[in-house]
Amino acid sequence: MSALSIERVDGSDLDLRQALLSADLPTDDTEDEGRAFFRIVSDDGKAVGFAGLQACEGDQLLRSVxxxxxxxxxxxxxxxVSAVLATVEAGSDVFLATTNASSFFARLEFIQVQRENLPAAVLATRQLSSLCPSSATIMKFIRPPT
Ligand SMILES: CC(C)(COP(=O)(O)OP(=O)(O)OC[C@H]1O[C@@H](n2cnc3c(N)ncnc32)[C@H](O)[C@@H]1OP(=O)(O)O)[C@@H](O)C(=O)NCCC(=O)NCCS
Structure with a gap:
Protein backbone atom coordinates (compact mmCIF):
# COMPACT_ATOMS: atom_id res chain seq x y z
CA MET A 1 0.00 0.00 0.00
CA SER A 2 1.25 3.49 -0.86
CA ALA A 3 1.80 6.25 1.72
CA LEU A 4 -1.20 8.30 2.76
CA SER A 5 -1.58 11.88 3.83
CA ILE A 6 -4.56 13.69 5.32
CA GLU A 7 -5.90 17.14 4.40
CA ARG A 8 -8.54 19.13 6.25
CA VAL A 9 -11.81 19.63 4.39
CA ASP A 10 -14.92 21.57 5.34
CA GLY A 11 -17.99 19.71 6.53
CA SER A 12 -19.75 21.10 3.47
CA ASP A 13 -17.32 19.40 1.06
CA LEU A 14 -19.43 17.71 -1.61
CA ASP A 15 -17.12 14.73 -2.06
CA LEU A 16 -17.12 14.15 1.71
CA ARG A 17 -20.89 14.32 1.86
CA GLN A 18 -21.29 12.02 -1.13
CA ALA A 19 -18.90 9.45 0.36
CA LEU A 20 -20.76 9.52 3.67
CA LEU A 21 -24.17 9.28 2.04
CA SER A 22 -23.15 6.33 -0.08
CA ALA A 23 -21.86 4.55 3.06
CA ASP A 24 -25.07 5.36 5.01
CA LEU A 25 -23.13 7.52 7.47
CA PRO A 26 -24.62 10.70 8.96
CA THR A 27 -24.29 13.95 7.00
CA ASP A 28 -26.84 16.22 8.64
CA ASP A 29 -24.44 17.61 11.25
CA THR A 30 -21.18 17.80 9.31
CA GLU A 31 -21.29 21.60 9.22
CA ASP A 32 -21.92 21.98 12.94
CA GLU A 33 -19.27 23.47 15.24
CA GLY A 34 -16.42 21.37 16.60
CA ARG A 35 -16.08 18.94 13.70
CA ALA A 36 -12.83 18.42 11.80
CA PHE A 37 -12.94 16.40 8.59
CA PHE A 38 -10.05 14.99 6.63
CA ARG A 39 -9.66 13.84 3.06
CA ILE A 40 -7.42 10.78 2.88
CA VAL A 41 -5.04 11.20 -0.04
CA SER A 42 -2.83 8.58 -1.65
CA ASP A 43 0.70 9.45 -2.74
CA ASP A 44 -0.51 10.04 -6.30
CA GLY A 45 -2.79 12.81 -5.01
CA LYS A 46 -6.09 10.96 -5.30
CA ALA A 47 -8.75 11.04 -2.58
CA VAL A 48 -9.27 7.50 -1.27
CA GLY A 49 -11.60 8.28 1.62
CA PHE A 50 -12.52 10.55 4.49
CA ALA A 51 -12.56 10.60 8.27
CA GLY A 52 -13.56 13.05 10.95
CA LEU A 53 -13.11 14.02 14.56
CA GLN A 54 -15.69 15.69 16.74
CA ALA A 55 -14.58 17.59 19.82
CA CYS A 56 -16.29 16.53 23.06
CA GLU A 57 -14.85 18.91 25.62
CA GLY A 58 -11.40 17.35 26.24
CA ASP A 59 -12.12 14.16 24.32
CA GLN A 60 -12.76 13.32 20.67
CA LEU A 61 -15.27 11.24 18.76
CA LEU A 62 -13.82 9.51 15.70
CA ARG A 63 -16.52 9.48 13.02
CA SER A 64 -17.20 9.47 9.31
CA VAL A 65 -14.50 6.91 8.53
CA VAL A 81 -7.53 5.84 11.13
CA SER A 82 -3.91 5.78 12.31
CA ALA A 83 -3.17 9.05 10.51
CA VAL A 84 -6.18 10.77 12.04
CA LEU A 85 -5.44 9.42 15.54
CA ALA A 86 -1.92 10.83 15.22
CA THR A 87 -3.45 14.33 15.15
CA VAL A 88 -5.12 13.88 18.53
CA GLU A 89 -3.35 15.24 21.60
CA ALA A 90 -2.07 12.56 23.97
CA GLY A 91 -4.30 13.79 26.81
CA SER A 92 -7.52 13.25 24.88
CA ASP A 93 -9.46 10.01 24.83
CA VAL A 94 -10.94 8.95 21.50
CA PHE A 95 -14.32 7.24 21.27
CA LEU A 96 -16.47 6.05 18.38
CA ALA A 97 -19.84 4.48 17.68
CA THR A 98 -20.29 1.90 14.95
CA THR A 99 -23.08 -0.39 13.88
CA ASN A 100 -21.10 -2.48 11.42
CA ALA A 101 -17.34 -2.16 11.82
CA SER A 102 -16.52 -3.00 15.43
CA SER A 103 -14.15 -5.80 14.43
CA PHE A 104 -12.33 -3.43 12.05
CA PHE A 105 -11.79 -0.95 14.89
CA ALA A 106 -10.91 -3.70 17.38
CA ARG A 107 -7.86 -4.46 15.22
CA LEU A 108 -6.84 -0.82 15.65
CA GLU A 109 -6.73 -0.95 19.47
CA PHE A 110 -10.30 0.15 20.14
CA ILE A 111 -12.15 -1.72 22.88
CA GLN A 112 -15.86 -1.82 23.54
CA VAL A 113 -17.13 0.39 26.38
CA GLN A 114 -20.54 0.70 27.96
CA ARG A 115 -22.57 3.88 27.55
CA GLU A 116 -22.71 4.38 31.31
CA ASN A 117 -18.92 4.71 31.39
CA LEU A 118 -18.74 7.46 28.78
CA PRO A 119 -17.91 11.09 29.49
CA ALA A 120 -21.10 13.17 29.43
CA ALA A 121 -19.90 15.24 26.46
CA VAL A 122 -19.38 12.10 24.37
CA LEU A 123 -22.74 10.67 25.36
CA ALA A 124 -24.42 13.94 24.43
CA THR A 125 -23.11 13.94 20.84
CA ARG A 126 -25.76 13.49 18.18
CA GLN A 127 -23.83 10.46 16.92
CA LEU A 128 -24.52 8.68 20.19
CA SER A 129 -27.72 10.28 21.38
CA SER A 130 -29.75 10.23 18.20
CA LEU A 131 -27.99 9.51 14.92
CA CYS A 132 -26.87 6.02 15.86
CA PRO A 133 -29.31 3.40 17.07
CA SER A 134 -28.89 2.42 20.69
CA SER A 135 -27.60 -0.93 19.51
CA ALA A 136 -24.44 0.70 18.15
CA THR A 137 -21.19 -0.51 19.61
CA ILE A 138 -19.32 2.21 21.49
CA MET A 139 -15.55 1.91 21.51
CA LYS A 140 -12.57 3.67 23.08
CA PHE A 141 -9.05 3.88 21.69
CA ILE A 142 -6.43 2.35 23.95
CA ARG A 143 -3.33 4.35 23.22
CA PRO A 144 -0.26 2.13 22.97
CA PRO A 145 2.41 2.89 25.57
CA THR A 146 5.05 5.29 24.25
C1 LIG B 1 -14.75 0.27 7.46
C2 LIG B 1 -13.85 0.73 6.32
C3 LIG B 1 -13.46 2.19 6.54
C4 LIG B 1 -12.58 -0.14 6.33
O1 LIG B 1 -11.71 0.34 5.31
P1 LIG B 1 -10.75 -0.68 4.52
O2 LIG B 1 -9.79 0.13 3.73
O3 LIG B 1 -11.58 -1.68 3.82
O4 LIG B 1 -10.02 -1.36 5.75
P2 LIG B 1 -8.66 -2.18 5.77
O5 LIG B 1 -8.33 -2.65 4.39
O6 LIG B 1 -7.63 -1.35 6.47
O7 LIG B 1 -9.13 -3.41 6.65
C5 LIG B 1 -8.38 -3.98 7.67
C6 LIG B 1 -9.08 -5.25 8.08
O8 LIG B 1 -10.39 -4.96 8.60
C7 LIG B 1 -11.36 -5.74 7.90
N1 LIG B 1 -12.55 -4.94 7.73
C8 LIG B 1 -12.73 -3.92 6.86
N2 LIG B 1 -13.96 -3.40 6.99
C9 LIG B 1 -14.58 -4.13 7.95
C10 LIG B 1 -15.87 -4.07 8.55
N3 LIG B 1 -16.81 -3.19 8.16
N4 LIG B 1 -16.15 -4.96 9.54
C11 LIG B 1 -15.24 -5.85 9.93
N5 LIG B 1 -13.98 -5.96 9.40
C12 LIG B 1 -13.67 -5.10 8.43
C13 LIG B 1 -10.73 -6.06 6.56
O9 LIG B 1 -11.30 -7.22 6.03
C14 LIG B 1 -9.28 -6.22 6.91
O10 LIG B 1 -9.05 -7.51 7.39
P3 LIG B 1 -7.85 -8.41 6.80
O11 LIG B 1 -6.59 -7.63 7.12
O12 LIG B 1 -7.98 -9.70 7.54
O13 LIG B 1 -8.11 -8.50 5.35
C15 LIG B 1 -14.52 0.54 4.92
O14 LIG B 1 -14.96 -0.78 4.80
C16 LIG B 1 -15.70 1.49 4.69
O15 LIG B 1 -15.51 2.59 4.20
N6 LIG B 1 -16.92 1.03 5.04
C17 LIG B 1 -18.13 1.87 4.89
C18 LIG B 1 -18.19 2.97 5.94
C19 LIG B 1 -18.15 2.42 7.36
O16 LIG B 1 -18.80 1.44 7.68
N7 LIG B 1 -17.35 3.09 8.23
C20 LIG B 1 -17.19 2.69 9.62
C21 LIG B 1 -18.17 3.32 10.52
S1 LIG B 1 -17.65 4.94 11.03
Missing part, protein backbone atom coordinates in the same frame (compact mmCIF):
# COMPACT_ATOMS: atom_id res chain seq x y z
CA UNK A 66 -15.05 5.85 4.95
CA UNK A 67 -12.88 4.38 2.21
CA UNK A 68 -14.24 4.82 -1.28
CA UNK A 69 -15.93 1.72 -2.70
CA UNK A 70 -13.54 -0.23 -4.88
CA UNK A 71 -10.56 0.68 -2.72
CA UNK A 72 -11.59 -1.20 0.42
CA UNK A 73 -9.69 -4.17 1.81
CA UNK A 74 -6.27 -2.80 0.87
CA UNK A 75 -5.28 -1.41 4.25
CA UNK A 76 -6.36 2.16 3.46
CA UNK A 77 -8.97 2.35 6.21
CA UNK A 78 -6.49 1.18 8.86
CA UNK A 79 -3.86 3.65 7.67
CA UNK A 80 -6.41 6.46 7.55
Missing amino acids: VVLPGLRGEGLGSAA
Whole structure:
Protein backbone atom coordinates (compact mmCIF):
# COMPACT_ATOMS: atom_id res chain seq x y z
CA MET A 1 0.00 0.00 0.00
CA SER A 2 1.25 3.49 -0.86
CA ALA A 3 1.80 6.25 1.72
CA LEU A 4 -1.20 8.30 2.76
CA SER A 5 -1.58 11.88 3.83
CA ILE A 6 -4.56 13.69 5.32
CA GLU A 7 -5.90 17.14 4.40
CA ARG A 8 -8.54 19.13 6.25
CA VAL A 9 -11.81 19.63 4.39
CA ASP A 10 -14.92 21.57 5.34
CA GLY A 11 -17.99 19.71 6.53
CA SER A 12 -19.75 21.10 3.47
CA ASP A 13 -17.32 19.40 1.06
CA LEU A 14 -19.43 17.71 -1.61
CA ASP A 15 -17.12 14.73 -2.06
CA LEU A 16 -17.12 14.15 1.71
CA ARG A 17 -20.89 14.32 1.86
CA GLN A 18 -21.29 12.02 -1.13
CA ALA A 19 -18.90 9.45 0.36
CA LEU A 20 -20.76 9.52 3.67
CA LEU A 21 -24.17 9.28 2.04
CA SER A 22 -23.15 6.33 -0.08
CA ALA A 23 -21.86 4.55 3.06
CA ASP A 24 -25.07 5.36 5.01
CA LEU A 25 -23.13 7.52 7.47
CA PRO A 26 -24.62 10.70 8.96
CA THR A 27 -24.29 13.95 7.00
CA ASP A 28 -26.84 16.22 8.64
CA ASP A 29 -24.44 17.61 11.25
CA THR A 30 -21.18 17.80 9.31
CA GLU A 31 -21.29 21.60 9.22
CA ASP A 32 -21.92 21.98 12.94
CA GLU A 33 -19.27 23.47 15.24
CA GLY A 34 -16.42 21.37 16.60
CA ARG A 35 -16.08 18.94 13.70
CA ALA A 36 -12.83 18.42 11.80
CA PHE A 37 -12.94 16.40 8.59
CA PHE A 38 -10.05 14.99 6.63
CA ARG A 39 -9.66 13.84 3.06
CA ILE A 40 -7.42 10.78 2.88
CA VAL A 41 -5.04 11.20 -0.04
CA SER A 42 -2.83 8.58 -1.65
CA ASP A 43 0.70 9.45 -2.74
CA ASP A 44 -0.51 10.04 -6.30
CA GLY A 45 -2.79 12.81 -5.01
CA LYS A 46 -6.09 10.96 -5.30
CA ALA A 47 -8.75 11.04 -2.58
CA VAL A 48 -9.27 7.50 -1.27
CA GLY A 49 -11.60 8.28 1.62
CA PHE A 50 -12.52 10.55 4.49
CA ALA A 51 -12.56 10.60 8.27
CA GLY A 52 -13.56 13.05 10.95
CA LEU A 53 -13.11 14.02 14.56
CA GLN A 54 -15.69 15.69 16.74
CA ALA A 55 -14.58 17.59 19.82
CA CYS A 56 -16.29 16.53 23.06
CA GLU A 57 -14.85 18.91 25.62
CA GLY A 58 -11.40 17.35 26.24
CA ASP A 59 -12.12 14.16 24.32
CA GLN A 60 -12.76 13.32 20.67
CA LEU A 61 -15.27 11.24 18.76
CA LEU A 62 -13.82 9.51 15.70
CA ARG A 63 -16.52 9.48 13.02
CA SER A 64 -17.20 9.47 9.31
CA VAL A 65 -14.50 6.91 8.53
CA VAL A 66 -15.05 5.85 4.95
CA VAL A 67 -12.88 4.38 2.21
CA LEU A 68 -14.24 4.82 -1.28
CA PRO A 69 -15.93 1.72 -2.70
CA GLY A 70 -13.54 -0.23 -4.88
CA LEU A 71 -10.56 0.68 -2.72
CA ARG A 72 -11.59 -1.20 0.42
CA GLY A 73 -9.69 -4.17 1.81
CA GLU A 74 -6.27 -2.80 0.87
CA GLY A 75 -5.28 -1.41 4.25
CA LEU A 76 -6.36 2.16 3.46
CA GLY A 77 -8.97 2.35 6.21
CA SER A 78 -6.49 1.18 8.86
CA ALA A 79 -3.86 3.65 7.67
CA ALA A 80 -6.41 6.46 7.55
CA VAL A 81 -7.53 5.84 11.13
CA SER A 82 -3.91 5.78 12.31
CA ALA A 83 -3.17 9.05 10.51
CA VAL A 84 -6.18 10.77 12.04
CA LEU A 85 -5.44 9.42 15.54
CA ALA A 86 -1.92 10.83 15.22
CA THR A 87 -3.45 14.33 15.15
CA VAL A 88 -5.12 13.88 18.53
CA GLU A 89 -3.35 15.24 21.60
CA ALA A 90 -2.07 12.56 23.97
CA GLY A 91 -4.30 13.79 26.81
CA SER A 92 -7.52 13.25 24.88
CA ASP A 93 -9.46 10.01 24.83
CA VAL A 94 -10.94 8.95 21.50
CA PHE A 95 -14.32 7.24 21.27
CA LEU A 96 -16.47 6.05 18.38
CA ALA A 97 -19.84 4.48 17.68
CA THR A 98 -20.29 1.90 14.95
CA THR A 99 -23.08 -0.39 13.88
CA ASN A 100 -21.10 -2.48 11.42
CA ALA A 101 -17.34 -2.16 11.82
CA SER A 102 -16.52 -3.00 15.43
CA SER A 103 -14.15 -5.80 14.43
CA PHE A 104 -12.33 -3.43 12.05
CA PHE A 105 -11.79 -0.95 14.89
CA ALA A 106 -10.91 -3.70 17.38
CA ARG A 107 -7.86 -4.46 15.22
CA LEU A 108 -6.84 -0.82 15.65
CA GLU A 109 -6.73 -0.95 19.47
CA PHE A 110 -10.30 0.15 20.14
CA ILE A 111 -12.15 -1.72 22.88
CA GLN A 112 -15.86 -1.82 23.54
CA VAL A 113 -17.13 0.39 26.38
CA GLN A 114 -20.54 0.70 27.96
CA ARG A 115 -22.57 3.88 27.55
CA GLU A 116 -22.71 4.38 31.31
CA ASN A 117 -18.92 4.71 31.39
CA LEU A 118 -18.74 7.46 28.78
CA PRO A 119 -17.91 11.09 29.49
CA ALA A 120 -21.10 13.17 29.43
CA ALA A 121 -19.90 15.24 26.46
CA VAL A 122 -19.38 12.10 24.37
CA LEU A 123 -22.74 10.67 25.36
CA ALA A 124 -24.42 13.94 24.43
CA THR A 125 -23.11 13.94 20.84
CA ARG A 126 -25.76 13.49 18.18
CA GLN A 127 -23.83 10.46 16.92
CA LEU A 128 -24.52 8.68 20.19
CA SER A 129 -27.72 10.28 21.38
CA SER A 130 -29.75 10.23 18.20
CA LEU A 131 -27.99 9.51 14.92
CA CYS A 132 -26.87 6.02 15.86
CA PRO A 133 -29.31 3.40 17.07
CA SER A 134 -28.89 2.42 20.69
CA SER A 135 -27.60 -0.93 19.51
CA ALA A 136 -24.44 0.70 18.15
CA THR A 137 -21.19 -0.51 19.61
CA ILE A 138 -19.32 2.21 21.49
CA MET A 139 -15.55 1.91 21.51
CA LYS A 140 -12.57 3.67 23.08
CA PHE A 141 -9.05 3.88 21.69
CA ILE A 142 -6.43 2.35 23.95
CA ARG A 143 -3.33 4.35 23.22
CA PRO A 144 -0.26 2.13 22.97
CA PRO A 145 2.41 2.89 25.57
CA THR A 146 5.05 5.29 24.25
C1 LIG B 1 -14.75 0.27 7.46
C2 LIG B 1 -13.85 0.73 6.32
C3 LIG B 1 -13.46 2.19 6.54
C4 LIG B 1 -12.58 -0.14 6.33
O1 LIG B 1 -11.71 0.34 5.31
P1 LIG B 1 -10.75 -0.68 4.52
O2 LIG B 1 -9.79 0.13 3.73
O3 LIG B 1 -11.58 -1.68 3.82
O4 LIG B 1 -10.02 -1.36 5.75
P2 LIG B 1 -8.66 -2.18 5.77
O5 LIG B 1 -8.33 -2.65 4.39
O6 LIG B 1 -7.63 -1.35 6.47
O7 LIG B 1 -9.13 -3.41 6.65
C5 LIG B 1 -8.38 -3.98 7.67
C6 LIG B 1 -9.08 -5.25 8.08
O8 LIG B 1 -10.39 -4.96 8.60
C7 LIG B 1 -11.36 -5.74 7.90
N1 LIG B 1 -12.55 -4.94 7.73
C8 LIG B 1 -12.73 -3.92 6.86
N2 LIG B 1 -13.96 -3.40 6.99
C9 LIG B 1 -14.58 -4.13 7.95
C10 LIG B 1 -15.87 -4.07 8.55
N3 LIG B 1 -16.81 -3.19 8.16
N4 LIG B 1 -16.15 -4.96 9.54
C11 LIG B 1 -15.24 -5.85 9.93
N5 LIG B 1 -13.98 -5.96 9.40
C12 LIG B 1 -13.67 -5.10 8.43
C13 LIG B 1 -10.73 -6.06 6.56
O9 LIG B 1 -11.30 -7.22 6.03
C14 LIG B 1 -9.28 -6.22 6.91
O10 LIG B 1 -9.05 -7.51 7.39
P3 LIG B 1 -7.85 -8.41 6.80
O11 LIG B 1 -6.59 -7.63 7.12
O12 LIG B 1 -7.98 -9.70 7.54
O13 LIG B 1 -8.11 -8.50 5.35
C15 LIG B 1 -14.52 0.54 4.92
O14 LIG B 1 -14.96 -0.78 4.80
C16 LIG B 1 -15.70 1.49 4.69
O15 LIG B 1 -15.51 2.59 4.20
N6 LIG B 1 -16.92 1.03 5.04
C17 LIG B 1 -18.13 1.87 4.89
C18 LIG B 1 -18.19 2.97 5.94
C19 LIG B 1 -18.15 2.42 7.36
O16 LIG B 1 -18.80 1.44 7.68
N7 LIG B 1 -17.35 3.09 8.23
C20 LIG B 1 -17.19 2.69 9.62
C21 LIG B 1 -18.17 3.32 10.52
S1 LIG B 1 -17.65 4.94 11.03
